[in-house]
Amino acid sequence: MTEKELVVLAKEAMEYAYSPYSKFKVGAAVLAKDGRVFTGCNVENASYGATNCAERTAIFKAVSEGYREFEAIAVVASSGDYASPCGICRQVLAEFMPDGKVILDSEEKGMVTYLVRELLPCGFSSKDIK
Numbered sequence: 001m002t003e004k005e006l007v008v009l010a011k012e013a014m015e016y017a018y019s020p021y022s023k024f025k026v027g028a029a030v031l032a033k034d035g036r037v038f039t040g041c042n043v044e045n046a047s048y049g050a051t052n053c054a055e056r057t058a059i060f061k062a063v064s065e066g067y068r069e070f071e072a073i074a075v076v077a078s079s080g081d082y083a084s085p086c087g088i089c090r091q092v093l094a095e096f097m098p099d100g101k102v103i104l105d106s107e108e109k110g111m112v113t114y115l116v117r118e119l120l121p122c123g124f125s126s127k128d129i130k
């Protein structure tokens with residue numbers, strides 16, 4: 001699975017976004033260490049705080065099916081610009097893919113890649129629970 005292929009799957013997932021409030025669609029595709037891919041979209045709610053981001057939808061789908069280790073996640077948004085993962089999603093990425101890559105794609109600017117550890121330096125983790 002190439003980074004570009006993962007981006008294509010994230011774009012397909014974005015079409016399922018439920019975002020009547022923000023009108024901002026996000027799609028994600030996460031690559032498990034054994035090569036399996038799980039996709040997700042943002043799912044909003046009239047009680048805004050109940051909204052789930054696309055990244056967490058994809059990861060929670062995977063974890064709920066027994067997958068816990070991931071190599072990379074691609075994220076795309078309907079704005080045509082990059083959608084960088086929010087703070088809560090960064091925390092979830094750090095839990096399940098601390099050495100993983102985050103691939104962002106923008107129609108206008110192309111693809112960029114970050115490491116999860118670059119996006120959440122000094123994050124809280126299981127090591128801090130003693």
Ligand code: THU
Nearest residue numbers: 022024026042053054084085086
């Ligand atoms: N959103 C995501 O799904 N992922 C991100 O990385 C940033 C934000 C969603 C949440 C909400 O449905 C909408 O984008 C606007 O914040």
